[in-house]
Amino acid sequence: MTEISGKAAVVTGGGSGIGAGLARRLAAEGARVAVADILLENARRTVAQIEAAGGEAVAVHVDVCERESIRAMKDAATRALGPVQLVFANAGATSFTPLIEMSDEDVEWILHVNLLGTTFTTKAFLPDMIAAGGGHICATASMAGLLPGWIPVHAPYSAAKAGIIGMMMNLAMELKPHNVFTTSYCPGAVASGMKENNGTYRPSRFGGPEAKAEVTFATTDTTHSSLRFYHPDDIAPIVLNAVRHNRPFVFDHADQRRFFRETYSSVVEACYDDIEAWEAAHGLPEANPYGAALKQD
Numbered sequence: 001m002t003e004i005s006g007k008a009a010v011v012t013g014g015g016s017g018i019g020a021g022l023a024r025r026l027a028a029e030g031a032r033v034a035v036a037d038i039l040l041e042n043a044r045r046t047v048a049q050i051e052a053a054g055g056e057a058v059a060v061h062v063d064v065c066e067r068e069s070i071r072a073m074k075d076a077a078t079r080a081l082g083p084v085q086l087v088f089a090n091a092g093a094t095s096f097t098p099l100i101e102m103s104d105e106d107v108e109w110i111l112h113v114n115l116l117g118t119t120f121t122t123k124a125f126l127p128d129m130i131a132a133g134g135g136h137i138c139a140t141a142s143m144a145g146l147l148p149g150w151i152p153v154h155a156p157y158s159a160a161k162a163g164i165i166g167m168m169m170n171l172a173m174e175l176k177p178h179n180v181f182t183t184s185y186c187p188g189a190v191a192s193g194m195k196e197n198n199g200t201y202r203p204s205r206f207g208g209p210e211a212k213a214e215v216t217f218a219t220t221d222t223t224h225s226s227l228r229f230y231h232p233d234d235i236a237p238i239v240l241n242a243v244r245h246n247r248p249f250v251f252d253h254a255d256q257r258r259f260f261r262e263t264y265s266s267v268v269e270a271c272y273d274d275i276e277a278w279e280a281a282h283g284l285p286e287a288n289p290y291g292a293a294l295k296q297d
């Protein structure tokens with residue numbers, strides 16, 4: 001179990017949408033919360049909501065695309081609240097533009113803010129978590145990372161979010177001896193500021209805020225569950241419950257359970273036949289404890 005009450009927590013991207021919902025819920029459950037965002041005014045707004053409800057929070061500026069800024073956020077959060085044991089690496093931005101039409105800077109931005117931003121945020125807080133004897137990292141990935149066939153025109157975003165899932169699952173093994181756990185939250189569709197504000201988050205090193213800020217969704221199929229939006233305050237308790245129980249994943253949109261099963265069972269059924277036939281004919285490759293060095297003839 002991961003206790004939430006009494007802990008210091010940080011939520012990146014806490015100024016809006018899912019992150020603001022997580023920050024409010026963390027405070028309601030008794031955590032002290034550093035609300036970190038590239039738009040400091042929005043982080044302050046979340047802090048004011050938390051304080052009005054009787055919780056404890058502090059607003060901190062961060063651009064997760066800058067390692068120095070992440071270190072400064074970590075120092076500010078720790079000074080204000082003590083060592084942080086709950087990290088919600090949630091800041092992110094999206095794109096629904098075909099890869100071929102994206103500028104190279106936008107491709108770099110989407111990969112950087114989502115994947116490297118999460119990676120360096122995680123890395124910055126790990127030493128303190130380990131020193132404190134435990135902690136939890138919950139990274140906001142996406143259904144677009146877990147099921148990249150779910151919604152189209154999302155290539156670099158899907159790649160970055162799949163990368164987050166890979167990192168969280170792999171880190172779980174590395175961090176288990178330290179009592180630090182990981183969770184990938186894979187939102188399907190949650191009402192947030194992203195549709196209107198996405199482009200305003202683009203840091204200057206990737207070209208600065210975009211004129212065309214609004215995100216256009218890639219589907220108009222109203223039966224597609226990506227067009228049914230949860231409220232962040234409905235989802236936050238579900239995410240925190242998964243963290244409390246150290247679950248590796250959190251999902252929304254229960255109907256995706258079927259799509260998830262179909263996607264992966266069809267991959268398993270379709271893609272192992274050739275190698276199974278090869279192994280039946282030749283046997284298994286020899287075990288080699290020294291690695292797979294290829295013998296050159």
Ligand SMILES: NC(=O)c1ccc[n+]([C@@H]2O[C@H](COP(=O)([O-])OP(=O)(O)OC[C@H]3O[C@@H](n4cnc5c(N)ncnc54)[C@H](O)[C@@H]3O)[C@@H](O)[C@H]2O)c1
Pocket residue numbers: 012013014015016017018019036037038039042062063064065090091092093094113140141142143144186187188189190191192193194195197198201202203
């Ligand atoms: N809303 C959804 O349906 C949905 C679906 C899948 C994944 N997600 C993921 O959820 C997370 C939160 O997004 P949201 O939907 O709440 O959108 P949002 O736009 O409301 O929130 C994103 C927050 O991240 C902040 N941010 C952006 N770039 C930043 C940077 N470089 N440094 C620090 N902060 C930065 C923004 O200022 C904003 O407050 C993102 O990682 C997003 O990819 C959302």
